[in-house]
Amino acid sequence: MKKWIAFWNILVKDMKNYYLKPPNISWGIIFPFAWTLMFLLRSKSDVDIRDILPGIIAISILFGTTSMLAVTITFERKGRSFERLLLAPIDLNLLMMAKTAGAIIFGIMNAFVPIVFSLFFINLSGVNWISVIVSVVLISVTSTFLGLFIAVSVNEVFEAQTFSNFFRFPMIFLCGLFIPLSQMPVFIRPLSFVLPLTYGVDILKAAINNDGYISMWISFIALILFGLFMFLFSIRNVKRKWIM
Amino acid sequence: MNILEVKELKKSFGNFTAVKGIDFAVKKGEIFGFLGPNGAGKTTTINMLTGLARPDEGTIFLSGIDCVKDIKKAQHKIGIVPDESNLYDEMNGFDNLAFCASLYGIEKKKREKKSKELMEIFGLADTGKKPFKAYSKGMKRKLTIAAGIIHEPEILFLDEPTTGIDVESARQIRKLISTMNENGTTIFMTTHYIEEAERLCNRIGFIVQGKIVRTGTVEEMMQEVQTDNIIQFTVDKDLKSIQEKLTIDFPKFVIETVDNFTLRIGSSEKVSLMPFMQFFNSHQYTIHEAKIIKPSLEEVFVKVTGIEIDKMKKEKEGGKRK
Known part of the structure; x- marks a missing residue:
């Protein structure tokens, strides 16, 4: 019971201090808008919002979670307030889960902004909502853990931003968002399959447009394994680098 | 415990x-x-x-x-x-x-x-x-x-x-x-x-x-660092004129002047105040202060570590500014 008091308060503190600050809320709203607008401007013909919705959901989560978590943890480490958490009698796994929970919730909230907006313009009947919700949660978890992996690998806030982009931009182009996996050159395709976002986007495509390339179950399992691997790898790095 | x-x-x-x-x-x-x-x-x-x-x-x-x-x-x-x-x-x-x-x-x-x-x-x-x-x-x-x-x-x-x-x-x-x-x-x-x-x-x-x-x-x-018993006197007039007399009257004591008005009297045995007070009184000196000088922890630190305190403070403060 006592450890959950700590868990809950770390989560609430992070939500208040970082994720629910006005600049971040406006980022969560403006970002999906900007992406939608970009897709609409890019296309000379009418773009079906339903076609681009899976991509916008995935990118909103990816951008919302990775940099936010990486920056907040790096920021707290610089100010040494993260030390306070490491010195508290909380199991390291639980502590890191508490630190990532805020980013996961923020990612899920970001995902539902484009969904809510699209409801004003299109009919979303026929969408497999259960798969959408599960995939949104799993993309948020894996993207957040990617942010954790980045946070553990850098020392400065600006490095966290740079390193985040190092992962994010290749992922956007290789996850099947711009070029469907089926049309991607064969020699690049293996690269797509080592990126967690590929599986997340594919589930969303299947759930929203019935247009998946990989079996949904394989994608779910792949996302869980990616998440697990990144979390455990990050915990190992925290023990090795921060508790010397 | x-x-x-x-x-x-x-x-x-x-x-x-x-x-x-x-x-x-x-x-x-x-x-x-x-x-x-x-x-x-x-x-x-x-x-x-x-x-x-x-x-x-x-x-x-x-x-x-x-x-x-x-x-x-x-x-x-x-x-x-x-x-x-x-x-x-x-x-x-x-x-x-x-x-x-x-x-x-x-x-x-x-x-x-x-x-x-x-x-x-x-x-x-x-x-x-x-x-x-x-x-x-x-x-x-x-x-x-x-x-x-x-x-x-x-x-x-x-x-x-x-x-x-x-x-x-x-x-x-x-x-x-x-x-x-x-x-x-x-x-x-x-x-x-x-x-x-x-x-x-x-x-x-x-x-x-x-x-x-x-x-x-x-x-x-x-x-451990206290080898002598030391008493410090501070008086109202310049001590130069009685310094020599002091060493003659108190041959068993080590007498050191700190400044013109302050001197320290040291001995391996306990130092009694009264003879010195009488000496100063007989020479028309008024004692402003008499105190026992004890070694400080700073002296212990310097003796044990061989490191000067001022140097350590400067290093620390320099480190803090960085």
């Missing part, structure tokens, strides 16, 4: 050995000063004791808990105040304390009550709603100490508690440290202000180049 027992503790970083197999114990209820120059291994030792670093070898027992094996269990009993305030800038003082209490599993009602109490005890009640970043250095330090004791730890680790803060705040913090100790908290502190350690600590440990070179009570250490 020992609350903390450290044996053969070692820690290396690559080829550099920061702590070279140290042994010491801290008694329950005492203030233990851990002194040494920069780079001596103080912070590495504290990090190992509190769980921020893993020892390569050795054992740490805190209230019977094996800290090397189960540091999380021991952390319930430990309070830590690092050398730099590390609370959350955006949160106000009260919320910072309540948050720190929550990390130890303290329930909402209790942690709010405790936070309020501590804000009052530490003289910060009026600033409870101010964000931490708006606090002065002294206030930040006080709140950080309050955060370190909010869960009522058995032992409090204080790293340089008064470094970089104004004189009045430092005085208040020293008073708070004494009060906390009187209320039963064992305190393990590092400081580079030797006079602070002398005033506050019951026992001292000197660490130099990763090795503990001396531990003992302040009195024990001072007795």
